[in-house]
Amino acid sequence: MRSFAFLAPLALAAALAAPAFAQTPQVTVTVGGDLTEEVNRLGQRDVDRQLERLQTVVERRLARDGALEGATINLVITDLKPNRPTWQQAADRPGLSIMDSFSIGGATVEGEVVTADGQRLPVRYSNYSSSIAEVRGYNTWQDAEQTYDRLANNLASGRLVAR
Numbered sequence: 001m002r003s004f005a006f007l008a009p010l011a012l013a014a015a016l017a018a019p020a021f022a023q024t025p026q027v028t029v030t031v032g033g034d035l036t037e038e039v040n041r042l043g044q045r046d047v048d049r050q051l052e053r054l055q056t057v058v059e060r061r062l063a064r065d066g067a068l069e070g071a072t073i074n075l076v077i078t079d080l081k082p083n084r085p086t087w088q089q090a091a092d093r094p095g096l097s098i099m100d101s102f103s104i105g106g107a108t109v110e111g112e113v114v115t116a117d118g119q120r121l122p123v124r125y126s127n128y129s130s131s132i133a134e135v136r137g138y139n140t141w142q143d144a145e146q147t148y149d150r151l152a153n154n155l156a157s158g159r160l161v162a163r
Helices: 007-021 036-042 044-065 087-092 142-157
Strands: 026-031 072-083 106-114 120-128
Touching: 007 120, 026 036, 036 044, 036 072, 036 087, 044 072, 044 087, 044 142, 072 120, 072 142, 106 142, 120 142
Parallel strands: 026 072
Antiparallel strands: 072 106, 106 120
């Protein structure tokens, strides 16, 4: 009886190399709309982190699902509302408490998906708490991050425009 144990390392190498051939979507995220005027009030550091966060969430979800292979996804955060004061807001208004103050939060994201075959498809998603009673968690960007997760789910499932 022959042993094929020598094939196991080859199979593992092939399995690890396979995702490298898939064309993962290229995701870019920028600031636009009314948010361009709010960056200084919210703080450049916080806004930059939200840009990175949206990009990471979308890239990971699409890679996990193998969705939109070869596409270019250009997203623009046009509105961004924190659930708690940002460091910049707290510095500008000493009466605000980063721990005790909270508000309705969320985000609006627009943009387009350019598919691998060149189609340009609009993207729009918006999600905000509708009342202070809906504010959950203790994260400054809780509702905005929920928006990113839901948008990523929609992109992975092919639902590009919602709400």
